[in-house]
Amino acid sequence: MNGATPTRAGMHGLILPEPVSFWPATxxxxxxxxxxxxxxxxxxxxxxxxxxxxxxxxEALAALRGAASPEIAAILKRTALAAWPREQVAALSGADWAAFLRRTAPRAHLAPAEAEALATLAYAPAPPDARGAAARWIRLHDLRA
Structure with missing residues (x-):
């Protein structure tokens, strides 16, 4: 080849390596x-x-969407019964129920008035924000409390 540029015919005998595999070998x-x-x-x-x-x-949040005042109270109680033993929840009412709601959902930031309103939903008309407060409690209650 004496320094001349190689031609295609001159490269006839070159052996090309195998293509690189994409699968790891190690x-x-x-x-x-x-x-x-x-x-x-x-x-x-x-x-x-x-x-x-x-x-x-x-399930509780889905039931809460179209619920009236007494139904909201029942949904809250059913939710609590699903999460905690019956002995801890079933007998609660009034101020004890409100305290339970506040104690078990510290991240929901239920004000004392909101917790009292939720505790009396079965017997009194619901305040305008009752459904929102109930939904917050359902979403944010902590089972370790």
Missing amino acids: PAWYLLFGLVLLLTAWLAWRGWRRWRRNAYRR
């Missing part, structure tokens, strides 16, 4: 893929469990 990648798969499965399982555990909340 065991560390297989381990990483396995760990990512396990982590994804674990997170999906936890999400599914949480979704199932909160089914009573979704």
Whole structure:
């Protein structure tokens, strides 16, 4: 070739390497893929469990949408009975029920007047914000309280 530019005919005997594979060849990648798969499965399982555990909340919020005043009180009581043992909830009424509502949902920021209004919904007309306060309690009550 003596310094001349190679021609296509002159490159006839070149052997090209195999194309690079996109699949990793080292065991560390297989381990990483396995760990990512396990982590994804674990997170999906936890999400599914949480979704199932909160089914009573979704059902209560759906029932709350078109509920009248006495029905709101019954929905709150059913929700509490679904979350806590009957011995702790069933006998509560009046000021004790209002205190329970406030104690079990600190993130709902129920004012004492709101909690009292929710506690007397079965016997008195509902204030305008009763449905919103009930929905906040249903969404934000804490089972550890």
